[in-house]
Every structure is written in C-alpha cells, then in structure tokens.
Amino acid sequence: MINKVRPHPTQNELLLFEASSPGKKGYQLPPLDVPAVDPAAALGAGNARAQIEGFPEVSEVDVIRHFTRLSTWNYAIDLGLYPLGSCTMKYNPRINETAARVDGLAWAHPYQPDSLSQGAMKVMAALEQCLLEITGMDAVTLQPAAGAHGEFTGILLARAYLEARGNPRKKILVPDSAHGTNPATAHMAGYAVENVPSNERGMVDTETLLRVVNEDVAAMMVTNPNTLGVFEQNIVDVARILHDKGALLYMDGANMNALAGISRPGEFGVDVMHLNLHKTFSTPHGGGGPGSGPVAVKSHLEPYLPLPRLQCADGNWSWGYDRPDSIGRVRAFYGNFGVLVRALAYIMAHGGDGLKRATLDALLNANYIRKQLEPYYELAYDEPSMHECVFSDARQAKRGVDTMTIAKRLIDYGFHPYTVAFPLIVKGSLMIEPTETESKRELDLFVEAMISIAKEVEENPDLVKSAPHSTRTPRVDEVTAARKPVVQWKRSVL
Numbered sequence: 001m002i003n004k005v006r007p008h009p010t011q012n013e014l015l016l017f018e019a020s021s022p023g024k025k026g027y028q029l030p031p032l033d034v035p036a037v038d039p040a041a042a043l044g045a046g047n048a049r050a051q052i053e054g055f056p057e058v059s060e061v062d063v064i065r066h067f068t069r070l071s072t073w074n075y076a077i078d079l080g081l082y083p084l085g086s087c088t089m090k091y092n093p094r095i096n097e098t099a100a101r102v103d104g105l106a107w108a109h110p111y112q113p114d115s116l117s118q119g120a121m122k123v124m125a126a127l128e129q130c131l132l133e134i135t136g137m138d139a140v141t142l143q144p145a146a147g148a149h150g151e152f153t154g155i156l157l158a159r160a161y162l163e164a165r166g167n168p169r170k171k172i173l174v175p176d177s178a179h180g181t182n183p184a185t186a187h188m189a190g191y192a193v194e195n196v197p198s199n200e201r202g203m204v205d206t207e208t209l210l211r212v213v214n215e216d217v218a219a220m221m222v223t224n225p226n227t228l229g230v231f232e233q234n235i236v237d238v239a240r241i242l243h244d245k246g247a248l249l250y251m252d253g254a255n256m257n258a259l260a261g262i263s264r265p266g267e268f269g270v271d272v273m274h275l276n277l278h279k280t281f282s283t284p285h286g287g288g289g290p291g292s293g294p295v296a297v298k299s300h301l302e303p304y305l306p307l308p309r310l311q312c313a314d315g316n317w318s319w320g321y322d323r324p325d326s327i328g329r330v331r332a333f334y335g336n337f338g339v340l341v342r343a344l345a346y347i348m349a350h351g352g353d354g355l356k357r358a359t360l361d362a363l364l365n366a367n368y369i370r371k372q373l374e375p376y377y378e379l380a381y382d383e384p385s386m387h388e389c390v391f392s393d394a395r396q397a398k399r400g401v402d403t404m405t406i407a408k409r410l411i412d413y414g415f416h417p418y419t420v421a422f423p424l425i426v427k428g429s430l431m432i433e434p435t436e437t438e439s440k441r442e443l444d445l446f447v448e449a450m451i452s453i454a455k456e457v458e459e460n461p462d463l464v465k466s467a468p469h470s471t472r473t474p475r476v477d478e479v480t481a482a483r484k485p486v487v488q489w490k491r492s493v494l
Ligand SMILES: *Cc1c(COP(=O)(O)O)cnc(C)c1O
Pocket: 086, 087, 146, 147, 148, 149, 179, 181, 223, 227, 252, 254, 255, 276, 291, 293
C-alpha cells in the first residue's frame, strides 16, 4: 500500500524564529573601507531603527529551504486532482495570470479618473457582455465579491423589486439540497426560510411547490444543476408556479460549469442569479482568497442593481450614479478587478465553442468517475449526473467506515479529499467533482485509489480507520482542530 503513496516532505519544520541562532546572516559584506557613521546621526533619529527584538537570524539557505518546504505542504490544483464537489476546483490557465499582470490593469487604481481608466472599464464591459450571453439574462453587476455575497445582493434586489410593488413578502423557499449559504442569505436579507423537501429523484417537486407557494413567498432559491449534480428537469414549471403567485426564481449559479455554452438560465425563467467567477471561470480559490460573484437579472430587476453602473456615451466609459431605485453599493469600488480580468481572459481564450467543449468534458469526466465507482460505492440518486456525482458511504458504513474516514485514507493515496457530508440530504455523502481539466490518466489514478480503498474497507478496515498514515499529524479531532488549532510544531513532539 505504502509504495502507492506519493512522496511528501516531512513536516517537521521549525519556525524561522526557532531556527534563529545569534550572529547568523543571509549576507556577507567586505570590511568597511570608509569612516563608520551613526545611522541615527546620518538619517535622523526618526528614520533609524534600533535592533528589532527577536528578529530571526538565519542564513540564506535556511530562509530559502524554509519557504520552499512550506510551499510544498499545501495540496494544490497545480499538483493534482482536487475533486472537491460543489467547488469546481479546475486548473487555472496561466494566460489568465498574464492578463491580470498587464501593467495597466495590475496597477490601475480605483481612484484614477474615468478618462485614465477606459481600458479597465472596457474589460469590465466586455465581461458583462460575455456573462449576459452565457446566462441569457438582461443586465449584470460585477460588484459582489463572492458567491454568497452575490446571493445576498440578488435577494436584496428581489426584495427591492417586491417592495416597489407594495409588499416585500415574508419568506424564501429553499430546497433541502441547497448550499448552506442560501438559507443564510435569505435570513440575512430579513426573510424567514422555508425548507422544501426534494422528491425521490432528488429534484424540486412541483406538487409540493404548488402546495407551499403563496403570496407570502418572495422567492425560491434553486441551484441548477443542484448540489446532487442533478439537473432540475422541472425548472420551467418551477418558474411558472412561482411567477403565478408573484414570487421570483433565484438561481444559485455556482454550478454553471455544467451549463455554460449549452443551456441559459435566462431561458428557463430565472429572474435573478449569481455566478461564481472563481469557480466556473477559473480563478484560484479556496482558503478565503478573492472571489467574484456577479449577479445577473432580467430587465424588471435592472433598476435596482447596485451603483455605480458602467455606462457609455460617444465611446467614453463612465460610472453612472443617477439610479434612484438602486439598492446602493454592496462593496467598495467596482468589484474584485483581478478576478474579473482572469474571467474575461478565460472566456476569450475559450470562445463560445471552447466553453461548450469545457462543459461537455466536465460532464464526461464526472460520468466516467461515476461509472467506474458505481460497483464499489452506493449511488445516492440514480439520475443522470451532470458535472459532479454523489455517492453515499452506505456499503462502507456496514464495516464501520464512514465518508470522513475514506476521505482521510484518500490523502494517503496523494489526493485531496472529495467533499465530505454535503449535500446534507445524502447521509454520509461523498461528493466528487473532477472538472474538465483532468486527463483520463489522472481520473484513472483517482478511480484506482477509490477502488483500492473500497477493497481495503472489506479486507482490512482497521488500516482505513487509522488513516491518514502519510501525514505529519495523524487524524485529528476536527472540532478541536478548528476551534483550538495548534499550528506550531513543538520540539517536544519528537
Ligand atoms: C460555492 C457555492 C456557493 C458560495 O460561493 P462562495 O463564492 O464560496 O461564497 C453557493 N452555492 C453553491 C451551490 C456553491 O457551490
């Protein structure tokens, strides 16, 4: 088993402060051949710093090795498959980085006058056009800084729209398969949340919906395809049922990687939706890095979009603030510009055909994994999978091994774990999203690892239960690790 494990560095790393030894330096200067001066006298007392207390004294090689080793500890998409379902951890093409580092874009300052920002504004306008084309919606704001922020903005728009018609209404419907940010958003926007159970096919049930929609419902938030990786086949009816009662359809577009270039939410009745540029349109994400959650709306919600809005007159771009119905700003300045540049670079490098191809490949990859693993893991819902597939640990649980334990064992095989225990409607779920960027070879390695673990569970469950074996720290108590993390290696441990 152990020889299948990819090599990993030992993680016994001292802090630089601990590696410090008095007098060590990262440089060597020739003896002074001019008269020595007192820095405080030469520079002025305020500009000269006395000794820095406790500053590490280390050599150049100490520093280089320290940071190089640290850089290898994180599992990264540049290292291998990152099958974290719902997150669309795709490879981030380097052309995006080249575009984002173009001097005029990288150094653009939001306080620059419009006349000196025309290029940056054109980039944003071009991205808006692309997103409208991809979604089939009428107007879009690039301001929100992440998916959840987009949801919040979108629901505020729905509220403003309904309020203008006389009644903001009381509640938001959320299917039980929803991402946790959906009910959180509804709550933060001042709505009560009503959970709508999915049917036996894992979809929103139109019969149930008919029963629960009334004039108190402001909107329903639907992820499509949903978090089971299943396309909501009744989405047109869902929209109609909501609209008949004056409610709106919000689409959580985090899963657009399954639709881009093929199907447009604007055509199936969506009133307002967000996109996760950092997922579908490839910006490195995770760990709280910058994201972008543009919100696209149909024309009836356009007057409420956050200000300022990009506008063009006689070929000149400017920011328009004259929007009396706007919900106001949702963020300082105009959006996470670097992410916007990357998204546009990604979209333009692919073109329409390329985006469609990427979507089809994402679907193919997810279905390849599903077919290969079906004999070994219990499929949660036997509906066609889109860009991700969801299994449960039902078979392994009989041997006392749950999804979290399988995920830990996967680390020993050199892969980042899949998403554990989400969506909540699947007990012990394993949610796997390979994305289009993986080759068949990488998928086969992953499948082989998963099958091998399934066999271990049958033959030697204790080996799996004690995983991970290849990491510096054995399995930790997750709650304590999250609440009281110990991030410093103690000499006394060895
Ligand atoms: C990722 C995700 C979100 C939240 O997006 P963030 O950018 O992480 O705030 C919302 N809904 C779904 C379905 C997601 O996958």
